[in-house]
Amino acid sequence: MRFHSFILIAILTVLIGCKGNYVPASVTYSSSEVQMTKADSGMIAFLKSYKDSLDKTMSRVVVMLENDLEKKQPQGSLGDMMADAMLAQAEKIYGIPLQAAVMNYGGIRLPVVKAGAFTLGKLYEVHPFDNLLVVMKLKGDVLLKLLQHTALKGGWPVAGISMVIRNRKAEDVRIGGALIREDEYYLVALSDYLATGGDEMGMLKGLPYQNKNYLIRDAIHDYLRDFSVKGIAYPSNKETRVVYAE
Amino acid sequence: MQSRRKFLYNSALAVAALALPDWVAAEVARKRLTILHTNDTHSRMEPFPMDGGKYQGLGGVAARAAFIEEVRSSEQNVLLLDAGDIFQGTPYFNIYKGEPEMKAMQRMGYDACTMGNHDFDGGLENFAQQLTHVHFPVVICNYDFIGTVMEHKYQPYHIVHRGGLKIGITGVGIQLEGLVGESLSQGVKYADPITPVNQQAAYLKSKGCDLVICLSHLGYEYPKQPEKISDVRLAAASDNIDLIIGGHTHTFMDAPVVVNNIKGKEVVIHQAGWGGIKMGRIEYEFNFGFPKKVEKKHSNITLKKRVE
Numbered sequence: 001m002r003f004h005s006f007i008l009i010a011i012l013t014v015l016i017g018c019k020g021n022y023v024p025a026s027v028t029y030s031s032s033e034v035q036m037t038k039a040d041s042g043m044i045a046f047l048k049s050y051k052d053s054l055d056k057t058m059s060r061v062v063v064m065l066e067n068d069l070e071k072k073q074p075q076g077s078l079g080d081m082m083a084d085a086m087l088a089q090a091e092k093i094y095g096i097p098l099q100a101a102v103m104n105y106g107g108i109r110l111p112v113v114k115a116g117a118f119t120l121g122k123l124y125e126v127h128p129f130d131n132l133l134v135v136m137k138l139k140g141d142v143l144l145k146l147l148q149h150t151a152l153k154g155g156w157p158v159a160g161i162s163m164v165i166r167n168r169k170a171e172d173v174r175i176g177g178a179l180i181r182e183d184e185y186y187l188v189a190l191s192d193y194l195a196t197g198g199d200e201m202g203m204l205k206g207l208p209y210q211n212k213n214y215l216i217r218d219a220i221h222d223y224l225r226d227f228s229v230k231g232i233a234y235p236s237n238k239e240t241r242v243v244y245a246e
Numbered sequence: 247m248q249s250r251r252k253f254l255y256n257s258a259l260a261v262a263a264l265a266l267p268d269w270v271a272a273e274v275a276r277k278r279l280t281i282l283h284t285n286d287t288h289s290r291m292e293p294f295p296m297d298g299g300k301y302q303g304l305g306g307v308a309a310r311a312a313f314i315e316e317v318r319s320s321e322q323n324v325l326l327l328d329a330g331d332i333f334q335g336t337p338y339f340n341i342y343k344g345e346p347e348m349k350a351m352q353r354m355g356y357d358a359c360t361m362g363n364h365d366f367d368g369g370l371e372n373f374a375q376q377l378t379h380v381h382f383p384v385v386i387c388n389y390d391f392i393g394t395v396m397e398h399k400y401q402p403y404h405i406v407h408r409g410g411l412k413i414g415i416t417g418v419g420i421q422l423e424g425l426v427g428e429s430l431s432q433g434v435k436y437a438d439p440i441t442p443v444n445q446q447a448a449y450l451k452s453k454g455c456d457l458v459i460c461l462s463h464l465g466y467e468y469p470k471q472p473e474k475i476s477d478v479r480l481a482a483a484s485d486n487i488d489l490i491i492g493g494h495t496h497t498f499m500d501a502p503v504v505v506n507n508i509k510g511k512e513v514v515i516h517q518a519g520w521g522g523i524k525m526g527r528i529e530y531e532f533n534f535g536f537p538k539k540v541e542k543k544h545s546n547i548t549l550k551k552r553v554e
Contacts, residue, residue, distance in 0.1 A: 021534075021535065022410075022411055022456035022457075023532060023534070023535035024456075024530050024532055025547070025548075026530070026531045026548045027514055027529065027530055027531075027548070028528075028549075028550045028551070029516065029527065029550070029551060030527045030552035031498070031525070031527065032313070032524060032525050032527065033523065033524055034304055034305050034306070034309045034313050034523065034525050035303070035304065035309060036304070036306055036308070036309045038316070039308035039311075039312050040308045040309075040315065041308075042311070042353070043308040043311040043312075043353060043354075044308045046346075046350065046353060047292070047307065047308065047346065050346045054337055054338065054341055058337050109335060111299075111300070112299070121337055124336065124337040124340055125336060128335050128336065128337075129334070129367065130340070130367075193427050196427060196428050197424060197428075198424060198425065201424070
């Protein structure tokens, strides 16, 4: 055994002396689902204090939903609800009539919200960002550029706007039912994230916007809360806004 | 009469020749490294709720911790990595600003992470504050935070020694302009990742790293924007990187993808979806080799699916 060790050391010395190193020879891969059937009790205990206090706040029901709300392109009921909320609440908060609202598709963070009780926790999951609801006065040509970008991206949630997307280009763009005019000005509700050029909104960068420090999540909450106060469930939008040609 | 020295010499050769194929080869020349990785966990502290959704019951830090422990109990050399977007996505982040996410990762024993665009969502000051809860490094080589509160909170590379293996880790982040609100990332300078990452990787290889890993939040691939930098493009333009652990595009991969780098050597790319739903696992078997063999062996890597 001692002799074996000696040989081992000798071989090691030779190997190291030759400046060899370890070389990847094979790669085995897998990707396992993380199942809650096995849970670490220490971690559960750690999480408990956070979870208890959070659950209390987040389990409050904001409104009942008549149908499932879906995140979908070019148009989906979840995005419609969010754009409608932005338009309605911006009119209230800013005290002016607006023509349109645009939300970026990436601003919706759940693929679907089930019919029934819609809790504050779900609302946070749908739109976790602390984005602000701002208003911009956009010339028709700039608004069209913005909408062309949404067409290129496959269609974003809008309110007050309709269009047809053909080959990733917007056609028959209408604001309030009338064809968009490049020299006309439109009042549009959107997030401060987009207004400052986020999500490749380069055409908006540097343009002025009005800001009243009102969160988009609060806008959605207050909009839905109005249904609940009236004792009715939120009915999803039935209006066609953005469609693909053919 | 044979001298004692000569006898030993001959015996050593004889034994070595006999022994190399089995016990020496097995004990000395082969090593194994298990890399566990997550990306875009997005504040999913709890499992996905049982609401009929596609991912119901999956994920959560308690289940992830148990999973990691199980692997650690059966594997000697485990490396635990994350490719960014730890923050944002559940009320945990809105209310606690990233503290439970960071503390949970510390408890799970992460070795390193890089940063994603959403890790800026609470602003630079918040990010720096939350990083006080962890002892593992945030690795990124193409962002410059000079003059901001994040200045001393990250590093361009990190070297980990594990079971006689030396592993070099670097990281790359996505262009922030147009993705992260200006006020949230003020003062951060982004550089195209190819040059800095190749510099870091060359340095790590020159320091004798057996494996160089790049944690990336660039995104796997952008077929509609072929000019946009992605893991696939980075791999093809890279040198000295063995493995890219990706994120950002929330890509669930059935198998890692292998891309040849500028020298024709293979780079492995893997990503584990998002939300902590899945845990990526990559196991490397290493052979002891010499510089000349290294070249040959390196471009001969074999991919095998793990049998569960």
